Each structure stands twice: as structure tokens, then as C-alpha cells.
Amino acid sequence: MADEVRDGLKYSDSHEWVKVDGDVAIVGITDHAQKELTDIVFVEFPDVGKQMNRGDELCVVESVKSVSETYAPVSGEIVEVNEALEDAPESINSSPYDDGWLVKIKMADASEVEELMDAEAYKEKF
């Protein structure tokens, strides 16, 4: 089955997606990424309140076999993490764009989002 690439989201080179909600960026990993990882069993979040720079290590996502880093696609403050993933990390696999969201970042510089790829560009690149 082909990877889902959702319109209306922005994408990073390292397979994170961003949904802009006012001045908050909701961040997750793409369908392509979750397939590569196979079943996710554990997520390590940054602390709420932490200041991130674009490109900083964001979350660590673990499958049975491997440990993978995700990276902040935009700079800002972590305002919320998806605690539901503590008990159900597999939501990232089953619903990478909805229930499987990772963190919410209050953006320091909203223009950074413009530098991310749109759905077409991400589809083309990968």
C-alpha cells in the first residue's frame, strides 16, 4: 500500500509533518516514517516548557528492534506532548497524522514553516 501523504501539512527532510494551528505547530512523523520503523513500542518526549531550535532532537521513537530520533521542524517552546502515546505508542503506526501526533510547539518564528516542503514536494522527494 502506498504511503499516505496528507495535503495541507508541511514536511521536513527527516520525515516529520507539521500542522499549523494559530501560532502552534503540531508535529508528528509521516506514514513513510512509521512504516520504516515498524511497530513502535516506546516514545521519549522532551520536557514541556523546553525551548527547541529547529533541527534539535525532538523525540526518541523506539521499535522493538531500533531506536530512532526525530527532529524539531521548527523552533519554539514545547507546550504539550501526546501523553496517550505512553500507553498506546502503536497509535503512531495506525494513525500517524491524527491520534499519533507527538508534540505541540509554540512557534518562535512562524516563517520557518514556509521553508518546509508541501505535500507535493514531499511526495516527489520520497
Place this chain on the structure above:
Amino acid sequence: MVKKSALHSVHEKLGATFTEFCGFEMPLQFSSVKEEHLCVRRRVGVFDVSHMSNLLITGKDAARLISLTTLEDAGKIGIGRSQYTALCREDGTVIDDTIFMHLSDDLFMMIPNAGMNEIVCNWLTKKASEYDLTDVEIEDVSRDYVILAVQGPDALSTLQKLTETDLSQIKFFGCQEIVVSGVTCYISYTGYTGEKGFELQIKKEEGKKVFSEILKAGEEFSIRPIGLGARDTLRLEKSFILAGNEFEGGKTPLEATMGWAINWDHEFIGKEALVREKEKGGYHRLTNMVCKGKGIPRHGCRILKDGQEVGTVTSGTLSPCLGVGIAMGYAHPEHRKPGDSLEIEVRGKTIEAEVVKPPIVPKDWAENHPVQ
């Protein structure tokens, strides 16, 4: 160049995600590691483990050669029996752990780990020559065999449908020639999952046929094909060694808590070194741990006691049965009593862990945890 199993196209059709392991492209999973894992614990699963090696050791000196190069006195392992053992270097460190099967007069089959066929074959050949064992031939037939493992509470019922041989008569670690689905092959009551089950050595040409017959026969028991992902979580839960991890850097069978497998009443390569090590004592030993906090231990993680390093993790994962991190690793002898608390350092943070007696997951887990 990456090698493939003779069953590769079958796995593709079954929807496998592949991974590379010891030079082989093998199925990592077909559905999900957790699902496959629990399927083996509760029902039955079939594994393609053709990446493992097959050596035929034949001749009047075959038993002598095996006795010389392993921890066991092969003369004690009669026809129809097999033994788990290790081949050691002169310094006592393990080259590979393996099972050898005494199939018939002067005929043994050894199953070294994936990618170890050449090394073990060369070692045996060299030592046969060094020790003047002339009536022995060692043949690497790894490429000629498909190896299938059928494991789980319903493994016997599944395989029984495919053979006239009364499988309940085969003893634990017994081995023999058998006809399964009309194909003559070798069967052993052995496995790497901690569940009851069998392993089959099948000539490559017949591999696909037997595999598909097993899947069909197992349908009524909800059989699944199982990948290497679950193979690893299953073995780790039962504290079984994965050579590439637990023997990394040169470990002796004493350090790896394989002392029970050492038959001290025979001469073997490495014996002197092991006698000395046993007398000296004080060596780090393989230790089993269950995490009390969140996080997953991984190979290479430090094991600490009150902030001091006392060991290193060699294998770690999230246990599908227990739902927490589990690990095996080498720890200082003073800090590995069952019940002892240790800390495992994962990415800068520590997870509290408790030392447990093997197996990490008990034998009757599935009975006590039926599907809700």
C-alpha cells in the same frame, strides 16, 4: 552480496518486511512483532531459519572430533539425541554456540549460527588435522538445507497432521529422520522460543512444499509465519543466548553461565583455560534483568549500582509478554543475586531494574495469561 532464503518469494507473498541479518535477507515480521510473539506463546508459529548453518560431520572419528572441539563428550550423546554446546578457542572463549545431532552411526549434523559455517567448518578441519583425526569428514551443506521451526503449544498437533511418526514419542532434544508431507527430512525436539516445538532440516528443493503444508495444517490452530523480530523477543524472554551479542568481545562459557553444559570429564580445547578461570573466580557473569521503570535497555547500555558501573547490557528489548524492558548483560558477581536492584543507563537517564533468575518470563506464562 546478501543471501536469500529459498523461501524468499513465499515470504514476499505473505507480506513480510525484510531485514538483513548476518549476510542474509530474512523476514523481520509479517504482521507485527508483538502479535507474532504472542501467537507462539499461546498457539503456534512457523519460522524460516534457513540462514542458520548446517555441517555434516561423518566418519569413525566424528564423535572424537566433536568431543575435542566442544564442551560435550559426544560419546555420551547416543544416536537419536542432540546436545546444545559451544566450541571454544584454546583461551576458553566461545567461537560459537551450537546444537549437534547424532543422526546415525558415525553421522552427526551440527547447526552453527548464521554466517558461522565457514569459520566453524575451517576450525573443525584444522583441529582434526592437528590432532591426527583422519577418519572424519566435515561438509558444509548450509546451502542445501531449509530449516523450519514450528513452535508453540499447538506445534505438535500441527506437525502431527503431516506425518505418520508419533511425535509424542520423540524425547526432548531427540532427533531422527522423519517423513513430513511426504518429504524425508530430519526433525529435532528443540527450539529457540522456550515453547514446545520442533525444528526441521529439509532439503532445499522441498522447503516451499513443507512450509506451505505446515501453514495449511496449522490453520485450525491460527498458525502464523513468524519473523526474526519475534524470534529475538521470544528467545530473550527465556534468557537464551544470541551469540553475536552475548559472546561479543570474547566470552567464556563460565562467564555466559553455560557451566552446566561443560562436561569436565573429557579433554577439549579450552579446558585448561576454563579450569584456571573457575579456580580464580571473580568474573562478570551473564545476568537477567527486568525493568521497574519506563524505558528500553539496549545492547551496550551500562549497568550501574548506586552510580558505579558494574556491568554492560548485551541484549535488551521491550518484552511483549511483560510489557516492560528486559535485558541480559554481564554484571559483577557481587551484584547479580535475584532480587538485587540495579540501574540501567539509557541515553543519559537511568532505569531501575531487578535481577531475576532465568528464564525472565516463566514457563507457564501463557497458561496464566489467556487472551482476554
